[in-house]
Amino acid sequence: MKKIITSIIIYNSLILGAVIMCFPFYYMIITSLKESAYIFTIPPQLVPDPATLKNYVSVWIEADFKLYFWNSVKITVPAVLLNVFLSSLTAYGFARFKFPGKELWFSILIATLAVPGLLLTIPQFDMVRRVKFLMDNPLTIMLTSGIGSVAFNAFFLRGFFEGIPVELEEAAELDGCNAFKTFWKVAMPMARPALATLVILSFMGVWDDYFWPSLILRERSQWTLPIGILGFRAQHSVQWHLLFAGTMIAILPVLVIYVVFQKYFVKTVAEGGLKL
Amino acid sequence: MKRTTRRKFAGFLFVLPGMMAYLVWTIYPILNGFYMSLFKWNLNPKIPNDFIGLENYIELFQDSQFYVALVNTIKYAIITVPFQMVLGLLVALLLNKGMKGQTLFRLLFYLPVITSWVVVSVLFQYLFATRGGIVNFILKDVFHLIKTDIKWLAQTSTAMIPIYVLGIWKGIGWTMLIFLAGLQSIPKQLYEAARIDGANSWKLFTKVTAPLLRPTFVFQLVMLTIGGFNVFLSVFIMTGGGPRNSTHVLNTYMFKEAFEYFHFGYGAAIAVVFFLMVFTISQLQRRFLKREPY
Numbered sequence: 001m002k003k004i005i006t007s008i009i010i011y012n013s014l015i016l017g018a019v020i021m022c023f024p025f026y027y028m029i030i031t032s033l034k035e036s037a038y039i040f041t042i043p044p045q046l047v048p049d050p051a052t053l054k055n056y057v058s059v060w061i062e063a064d065f066k067l068y069f070w071n072s073v074k075i076t077v078p079a080v081l082l083n084v085f086l087s088s089l090t091a092y093g094f095a096r097f098k099f100p101g102k103e104l105w106f107s108i109l110i111a112t113l114a115v116p117g118l119l120l121t122i123p124q125f126d127m128v129r130r131v132k133f134l135m136d137n138p139l140t141i142m143l144t145s146g147i148g149s150v151a152f153n154a155f156f157l158r159g160f161f162e163g164i165p166v167e168l169e170e171a172a173e174l175d176g177c178n179a180f181k182t183f184w185k186v187a188m189p190m191a192r193p194a195l196a197t198l199v200i201l202s203f204m205g206v207w208d209d210y211f212w213p214s215l216i217l218r219e220r221s222q223w224t225l226p227i228g229i230l231g232f233r234a235q236h237s238v239q240w241h242l243l244f245a246g247t248m249i250a251i252l253p254v255l256v257i258y259v260v261f262q263k264y265f266v267k268t269v270a271e272g273g274l275k276l
Numbered sequence: 277m278k279r280t281t282r283r284k285f286a287g288f289l290f291v292l293p294g295m296m297a298y299l300v301w302t303i304y305p306i307l308n309g310f311y312m313s314l315f316k317w318n319l320n321p322k323i324p325n326d327f328i329g330l331e332n333y334i335e336l337f338q339d340s341q342f343y344v345a346l347v348n349t350i351k352y353a354i355i356t357v358p359f360q361m362v363l364g365l366l367v368a369l370l371l372n373k374g375m376k377g378q379t380l381f382r383l384l385f386y387l388p389v390i391t392s393w394v395v396v397s398v399l400f401q402y403l404f405a406t407r408g409g410i411v412n413f414i415l416k417d418v419f420h421l422i423k424t425d426i427k428w429l430a431q432t433s434t435a436m437i438p439i440y441v442l443g444i445w446k447g448i449g450w451t452m453l454i455f456l457a458g459l460q461s462i463p464k465q466l467y468e469a470a471r472i473d474g475a476n477s478w479k480l481f482t483k484v485t486a487p488l489l490r491p492t493f494v495f496q497l498v499m500l501t502i503g504g505f506n507v508f509l510s511v512f513i514m515t516g517g518g519p520r521n522s523t524h525v526l527n528t529y530m531f532k533e534a535f536e537y538f539h540f541g542y543g544a545a546i547a548v549v550f551f552l553m554v555f556t557i558s559q560l561q562r563r564f565l566k567r568e569p570y
Contacts, residue, residue, distance in 0.1 A: 010370050017367055018384040021445065025387060027410060028399050040408030043417060090294030097287020098280075105295065112302055116506055116554060118527055119547040122534050123305035123312060130321050147297035154294060179286040208392030210509060215535065226394040230513065233398060240402050247395040258390050262383065 032056070032244035039240050055245035059232075065246050067221070068228035072250075075142050075213075075224060076206045082146030083202045084195060087153030092183050094154060095161035096169070106158075109151045125215055138222055141213050145206040153198060160194035161187060196264040200257055207254060225250040313548045317540035325541070332545035341521060342546070345529040348436065352525060353504030356443040361496055363444070364451025371452070372459045382456075386449035396446060397513035404428040404438040404514075411438075432522040435515050439523070442510050447503075451496055458492035459485070494565040498558050505554050526550050 031039060032055055033048040059065045093099075094106055124144070134140045164187060172182045188195070210226035217223060223231060229246050236242065258265065313332055315325040336342050367385055371378055388396060404411050405428075412425045428434050466484050475483065508527035511517065517524040517532065524532070526546060534543025 007373075007375065010373055010375060014367070014370050014375075014381050017370075018381055021385050021388060021448070024396070024399055024403060024445075025391075027403065031402070040405075042408060042413060044408070044410055044413055086294050086297065090291050093287050093290025093294075097283055097290060099284045099287040099291075102287070105291070108303075109298070112306065114502065114555060114558060115302075115306060116502075116547070116551055118506070118508075118530055119309045119551045120302065120305045122530075122540055122544050122547060123308035124301070125535075126308070126312070126317075126321075126540060127305070144301065147301050150294045150298050151302060179283070179290070183290070204390065204392075208394065210392075210394050211531075226392065229394055229398065243398065244402075247398060251391060251395055254390060254392070259383075 028244045028247065031240055032248050034241050036239065036241055039238075055241050056249070059242050059246045060249070063228075063232055063242065063246065064220075064223075065225070065228060065249055068223050068225045069249060071138065071222060072207060072224040075138050075145070076203060079142045079145040079206045080199060080202045082142070083149070083153070083206075084198050086147060087150050087157055087198065088188065088191070088195065089183075090150060090154040091157035092161050092187060095158045096166070096187075106155075110155055113152055113155065121212065121215075124212075128216060134216070136217060136219050136222060138217065140216050141209075141224075144212070145209065149202075149205065153202075157191070157194055157198065160191050164190045193264045196261050200261050200265050203257055204254055207250075309544050309547055312541055313544040315541045317544070319538045319540075328541075332542050333549070335542070336545050336549065341524065341529065344521065345524040345526050348523060349505055349507065349525040349527075351436070352440065352443065352507050353501050355440050356447065357497065357500045357504055359444040360447035360451050360500055361493070364448045364496075365455050367448065367452045368455035368459055371456060382453070385452050388446045389449035391446075393446075393509035394513065396442060397510045400438055400442045400510075401429065401514050406430060429515055430519060432519055435519060435523045439507075439510050439514055442514075443504070443507065447500065451500070454492060454496055455489070458489050462488050490565075494561070497565065498561050501561065502554055502558055505550070505557075 030046065030048045033051045033053070034045065035050065035052055035054070038045050038048065060069075094102065128134045128140060128144075168190070169182050169186050172186045173179075177185065208226060209224075210230065213224050214227050214230075217227065220231070225246075229243070229250060232239075232246055233243055314327060314329060316328050316331075317325050371381060403409055406412065406425050409425075409428070411428070412422075415421045416423070416425060426434060428438050462485065466488075467480060470480055470484055506527065507525050508531075511523055511525050511528050512531065515523040517528045527550075530543050530546040530550070533539045533546065
């Protein structure tokens, strides 16, 4: 009896907690389905009536979210691929080879992990603005996001590569594979769980990035979703129903990727203590 | 070529692209950040910059706006870090009882963590709207705790509160996950042994769980404090530093100086002071707290 009561209390507290945590999202979703007359009613509508998908159509087409969405995709996909490839190369080099100065380099890599992004932004911006070609160019964001956080990723992936039994790679080498082929055909497939986690982290990092792209991509036609969201808010400050249709469009891809890779992700975050 | 020489060379080639990118895009900017802070940096790249030594720093330490930002940043960390840890621990303890539906609850609590700062900041601005905001509605019309709507983000006395609430709400999922991993690594036999010795639940928590979670506590404290000092987008989006510059934090103040007024040298000086502070605090926390748990 006592056990049942305890578990009822636990369940109820968990449900209460989950409701509080998720309510803002619920409220965002229903607001995105409301007509403009219903966004500030008292009492607030908790179920949209009438519910409409008009807002989504309207931000997608009239408010240019279609453009921002594809701009974001065009930057994020290559940047994530570059980021994962470059980070795995570096991590594999540190994990499997001996070369002069290796541990020194690695410790410098780790030491700079704590440097706040803020310290980097001003000098980085000063570098970019000197080259006219790089300003207002999505290629810049693609490249800088692609090579950014290599230090952290290499640190994170090195352990995974070291955990793979080395015998397989030695066998591949005996069969005549060169080092790159061994890496590409043997080590990379084995590291798939870690790579999946890295893809999510890297995707969220690039997709959600606002600050850096907003400094470089000043032309509206180049804007990514986060810039578009804040740009829209600045122009139409109280059109919350439209704004939230826009934010939902920005959230969905992240949510899909997260749910698909949840299994790998939760495990690696918990084990490695990744901080997002 | 001998195999070892060949492998040395191959290893070097593997790390070369990553390290080059890292040198150009991280090491060089760090050094340049320190360097720039000693100049009156010119907006026009063609005009040479004036070397002014430590003048940016001297000005900074006499700048009352800087102190406001500094105090706000420290307050943000002091307020949000303990709440995130206590609430995260509470959820983790409940989830650790091994009930059904753990995965679902974990996902629900983790949702705010994976949602971007831009989206949640805009969202909280709407929740805390003065007229017709749901928070005011709940406080006024549901619970009758207040008589008139609170102007949350529009008055200096309350403007930081929604920012704190957002920071805590967004962080609980992460602390929960890390605590959960810590809890699951504690051997079950320890609890059984303690129970045989007659320990009650509270004793179990204070004598077994808490001491064994010590490394997790330290890790979270360091990470969350650094994260707290880095607070930026929530303030930037929800208040923009206002009303009357009362909610600026170090990051937003740096942004304003560097990218609105184009005082790059001054902004770099803020960044350097900020970096030294975060670095010192994380080192101190490590030193004072990272003793062996036994």
